[in-house]
Amino acid sequence: MTANASIRLYQTAEHGCGYWPGRTARDLVLDPHDAQLPELYAGALAMGFRRSGAHVYRPHCPGCRACVALRIPAAAFVPDRSQRRCLRRNADLTLHIAPARRSDEHFALYRRYLECRHPGGGMDNAMPEDFDLFLACSWSPTRFLELRRDGRLLGVAVTDVLPDALSAVYTFFEPDEATRGLGTFAILQQLRWAREEGRRYLYLGYWIAGHPKMDYKIRFRPHERLQGGLWVEHR
Structure with missing residues (x-):
């Protein structure tokens, strides 16, 4: 993302980890309704985000940093x-x-x-x-x-x-x-x-x-x- 770009960032509630059974996870998600999202997507990838459907997210789990981009x-x-x-x-x-x-x-x-x-x-x-x-x-x-x-x-x-x-x-x-x-x-x-x-x-x-x-x-x-x-x- 460019230095002068701004976009709302949300933190999800805790949910079941998709990789390790029994663990919980939490994500940071870029505002999926922001009109800038198409232009900011490439920069978000370089910052460790990923797309799933309309959501661009990055794991942000308390006490765990196992997911490495x-x-x-x-x-x-x-x-x-x-x-x-x-x-x-x-x-x-x-x-x-x-x-x-x-x-x-x-x-x-x-x-x-x-x-x-x-x-x-x-x-x-x-x-x-x-x-x-x-x-x-x-x-x-x-x-x-x-x-x-x-x-x-x-x-x-x-x-x-x-x-x-x-x-x-x-x-x-x-x-x-x-x-x-x-x-x-x-x-x-x-x-x-x-x-x-x-x-x-x-x-x-x-x-x-x-x-x-x-x-x-x-x-x-x-x-x-x-x-x-x-x-x-x-x-």
């Missing part, structure tokens, strides 16, 4: 051996950048993914309006990066497109194709997209040390973590 400098990134294998394994896929509009095809894949990956977690009975409220909003610069094989949709990487960066909002993919590593492949393609268009960073949201669902993020190197208000490089 992480981004990858696109030009400096070098895939490791495992990531190069992932690229070869998915060389038969085609990519298409599409408007962020829900289709029956998108929603059916989204439902299959949630039912397999998050059974009983509250997201596995999603309705079309849940899809819309979670992944996009009227002001967000969002695109769907579609992964297809012979026309069949295998994955969608929901991506916000900013002047200097891309932000990986959410990725869902065909659960029957788990051996392909489509989550990793989607990030590799978002990095390629960022490089080709001269964008400096790919934001990956939050990393939590020791959380099994977060470890994949630190395998992309070099990356930067927001620590003490500064982005610190890790190789």
Whole structure:
């Protein structure tokens, strides 16, 4: 956000932590009704915020700072051996950048993914309006990066497109194709997209040390973590 910009900031009530069962969490949220929000979004990402639906938020939990914002400098990134294998394994896929509009095809894949990956977690009975409220909003610069094989949709990487960066909002993919590593492949393609268009960073949201669902993020190197208000490089 620019030095002369101002926007109301709200603190949520305590709620259940989405990462650690039994813990409570609290967020800081930028005013979702402020007309400046589209212009301030890129700066908010650089300050450790993230978008979910129409809300731009940052964890602000009492006594816990486990969530660490992480981004990858696109030009400096070098895939490791495992990531190069992932690229070869998915060389038969085609990519298409599409408007962020829900289709029956998108929603059916989204439902299959949630039912397999998050059974009983509250997201596995999603309705079309849940899809819309979670992944996009009227002001967000969002695109769907579609992964297809012979026309069949295998994955969608929901991506916000900013002047200097891309932000990986959410990725869902065909659960029957788990051996392909489509989550990793989607990030590799978002990095390629960022490089080709001269964008400096790919934001990956939050990393939590020791959380099994977060470890994949630190395998992309070099990356930067927001620590003490500064982005610190890790190789």
